[in-house]
Amino acid sequence: MNVLLTGAAGGIGREVAIRLAEHGARLALVDRNADALNALAADIVAAGGKAHALPADLLDADARAALPARAEAALGQIDVLLNLAGLLSFTPFEDEDPARMEMLLKLNLLTPMDLTRLLLPAMKARGAGHIVNVGSTFGSIGFAYFGAYSASKFGLRGFSEALRRELRETGIQVTYIAPRAVKTPLNTAAIYRMAQAVKMNMDTPEWVADRIVDAVLKQAKDAYLGFPESLFVRINAILPRLVDSALRGQNRDMEKFARESD
Ligand SMILES: NC(=O)c1ccc[n+]([C@@H]2O[C@H](COP(=O)([O-])OP(=O)(O)OC[C@H]3O[C@@H](n4cnc5c(N)ncnc54)[C@H](OP(=O)(O)O)[C@@H]3O)[C@@H](O)[C@H]2O)c1
Secondary structure (H helix, E strand, O other): OEEEEEOOOOHHHHHHHHHHHHOOOEEEEEEOOHHHHHHHHHHHHHOOOEEEEEEOOOOOHHHHHHHHHHHHHHHOOOOEEEEOOOOOOOOOHHHOOHHHHHHHHHHHHHHHHHHHHHHHHHHHHHOOEEEEEEOOHHHOOOOOOOHHHHHHHHHHHHHHHHHHHHOOOOOEEEEEEEOOOEOOOOOOHHHHHHHHHOOOOOEOHHHHHHHHHHHHHHOOOEEEOOOOHHHHHHHHHHOHHHHHHHHHHHHHHHHHHHOOOO
16 A cells, blocks of 8 residues: 655654554655655654655645656555644634735645545546545534634635545545544644633543544544544534533633634
8 A cells, every 4th residue: 555645754653654664654754854754764764664755845735746757756546545644723813813814725635635536537447546634623613713724624624525526436445534632733732721721631642643544544434533522513513502601611711722822
């Protein structure tokens, strides 16, 4: 199984890469931090796995367009596209920096869509392939002060659902995975303080990576990680007013942290 993994040098990405390699996957690792990526690829190869570092800025359309050929040159056909690279923003929406908002939507939503578009023709020609998109609980429950991030992950969930239905008879699988909060550098110090204050559950990247790899290997349609968040996702879909009330107190507590700058 040849996997193109974005966000490979990140908190979850590194753990996913190591586990996929242990399961025999051959990896094209993509991230913008070339040093971290090269070190990860070297670790995987030293442990007997197969990995190639393909540093790229995913916000650059030309760099995205070049990725399938670079990955195929390193590995041969790409069986799995695992879209993991992401960016977060935690702020009152009126304070959102428009440049950051654009970057966030590009990285979290348009990049997975574009990479999918670029890899689909070869997958369709083979009648096989797998697109895996990593969203978030915030892609099913809109959280105050995470407006741009929630919008990007709602979009990614919608894209994944539409694509899964569109590709139903092509042999190509689509998986959408929604972790709850995870202890990685994605979250700022203010988010950690907020999470502690409102008692938000946070998983380790190792635990989340186990679940992501499991969903990839099983070609699951979707996976909502963590209880009770996976239940809240369902309740919010059916009874959103109930969740409005449940979150009212927490929203007030979150505001103070959202106004902090670090
Ligand atoms: N952590 C959580 O609480 C959480 C919860 C639910 C879902 N998720 C999702 O899980 C995914 C991985 O998150 P994570 O926690 O592992 O985050 P992370 O540790 O910040 O890793 C993300 C990686 O993406 C890289 N990246 C950022 N911009 C890029 C660009 N323009 N081109 C190429 N690479 C770029 C980052 O590089 P830099 O370090 O240089 O920025 C970083 O290595 C994201 O999609 C996130 O939304 C995370």
